[in-house]
Amino acid sequence: MTRIFFTATAAAAAVWISGAAAALSDSDCDCYRTSANDVFTDYTLSDFRRVGSPKAVPELQSTLPDSAFRSTPDADTGVLQDGFISGPKWNQSWTIQEWGRPKANDTLYPMSNSFSNVFIDRNKDGDKKAKTKLVLRTRRFEGFQSAAEVEHQQKNLLYASARFRARVIGDAGAVAGLFYYQNGNNESDIEILTRDDPTIIRYSNQPTVDDDGNQIPDSSTIFNLATKQRRDDIEDKKKRSFLSPRADGDLAWTEWHTHRIDWIAGKSSWYVDGEFELEKTYGVPTVPSYIVLNMWGDGGVWSGEMEVNAEARLEIEWIEMAFNTSGPVEGVPDEEDNARRKSKRADACTKMCTLGDGAPHQSGAVGLRRTDSRLAIAVAIGAMVLFVAF
CATH class of the missing domain: 2.60.120.200 (Jelly Rolls)
Incomplete structure (x- = not known):
């Protein structure tokens, strides 16, 4: 999948999660947006x-x-x-x-x-x-x-x-x-x-x-x-x-x-x-x-x-x-990771997380999908238009 071009036709509200309880589950983020407003569908932390x-x-x-x-x-x-x-x-x-x-x-x-x-x-x-x-x-x-x-x-x-x-x-x-x-x-x-x-x-x-x-x-x-x-x-x-x-x-x-x-x-x-x-x-x-x-x-x-x-x-x-990715998310996952290592569609970006520039939440592991206070769940208010370039 190539770059996702994201446009919101109305305002979006962001709920920021702070502190040690900020580690979100896989279901909390469908996509990840950078400070340059580029959107990606998967995330990993080593x-x-x-x-x-x-x-x-x-x-x-x-x-x-x-x-x-x-x-x-x-x-x-x-x-x-x-x-x-x-x-x-x-x-x-x-x-x-x-x-x-x-x-x-x-x-x-x-x-x-x-x-x-x-x-x-x-x-x-x-x-x-x-x-x-x-x-x-x-x-x-x-x-x-x-x-x-x-x-x-x-x-x-x-x-x-x-x-x-x-x-x-x-x-x-x-x-x-x-x-x-x-x-x-x-x-x-x-x-x-x-x-x-x-x-x-x-x-x-x-x-x-x-x-x-x-x-x-x-x-x-x-x-x-x-x-x-x-x-x-x-x-x-x-x-x-x-x-x-x-x-x-x-x-x-x-x-x-x-x-x-x-x-x-x-x-x-x-x-x-x-x-x-x-x-x-x-x-x-x-x-x-x-x-x-x-x-x-x-x-x-x-x-x-x-x-x-x-x-x-x-x-x-x-x-x-x-x-x-150009296809399914790959790597060498263990059984626990199999569920999260899957291909995603751009039109599944219903819950957007914003990737910040500080240190990520400490996971103590490699390849685990973790977020913290730097990732906000963006809840769209109004219509969102996703343009996907293939």
């Missing part, structure tokens, strides 16, 4: 703030795995952390990647994704109510870089609004990615390069280069959190140079922020902490896609070179997404 006591962080092997460039049943690409990451709640919504990439002409060393680089850790300096967090780690070893990537199980997103409560910390030479993906021509990115000044975020729709290797205008934008300045990546003469990080307090990607990317027909939009920052009409994905998170480096001109034994982390408290 909440890593209270998922039990973290188990020991897996050790990384310091040599390139024999199976780094192939996926086999006996792959030796790390071990899963005990507890939450090895359990059903995580696996209902996410899969950890184990593929690798050999050294290329434009990179200095190979890269290998490892199970061991995705884990739950204690959250000592995030939200006061967030006791734990998800971590994606990358570390440089002599001869290769160990990396992390996870994919969401919902593979048929066709338009979505996704929010990531995240920060990036660590050494230069890594790339943190939060993006919608299907292939090289259908991808919308939030990327943070740890070689950049910590105020710089890069927003792009792929492809960013043409067949001759030339940068495509308006495909990639460099955005400054502190000044709100934007410039086309094609104009950035320092793109391949290392920039010395400086302390920018709450305006840096080293601090916790809510990064948001909206994908609708013909437009991608980026937000930080609820504030609109940028939109693009170039290269907007047109086919069903899915969410990918990664943390990697390969010594190439994009990531830069990381020093041996250095590392960097992408840390996430929660991921919230309202979305439409």
Whole structure:
């Protein structure tokens, strides 16, 4: 199902639910509206703030795995952390990647994704109510870089609004990615390069280069959190140079922020902490896609070179997404989730919930449909007209 265009011909009354009793049942919301007035028929929350006591962080092997460039049943690409990451709640919504990439002409060393680089850790300096967090780690070893990537199980997103409560910390030479993906021509990115000044975020729709290797205008934008300045990546003469990080307090990607990317027909939009920052009409994905998170480096001109034994982390408290699909809602649900994981029709939007920009109600689980004081049940007074684009 594609974007729903919603028009109310009369006023609508909103009943706001506050406090701990604000978790609504599935029957309370048929559809979800964003601050941009885009409407989606499904909702999911991956909440890593209270998922039990973290188990020991897996050790990384310091040599390139024999199976780094192939996926086999006996792959030796790390071990899963005990507890939450090895359990059903995580696996209902996410899969950890184990593929690798050999050294290329434009990179200095190979890269290998490892199970061991995705884990739950204690959250000592995030939200006061967030006791734990998800971590994606990358570390440089002599001869290769160990990396992390996870994919969401919902593979048929066709338009979505996704929010990531995240920060990036660590050494230069890594790339943190939060993006919608299907292939090289259908991808919308939030990327943070740890070689950049910590105020710089890069927003792009792929492809960013043409067949001759030339940068495509308006495909990639460099955005400054502190000044709100934007410039086309094609104009950035320092793109391949290392920039010395400086302390920018709450305006840096080293601090916790809510990064948001909206994908609708013909437009991608980026937000930080609820504030609109940028939109693009170039290269907007047109086919069903899915969410990918990664943390990697390969010594190439994009990531830069990381020093041996250095590392960097992408840390996430929660991921919230309202979305439409090209078919039934999928994933790997347990029996309890089967009832809610179903396709919906746009004309079933009789109870509209408005998705806010604050932290969602804590569920302590992944994939559960939860709402809180930021979601209002909109009760239409008068006729409503729903225009659905297929």
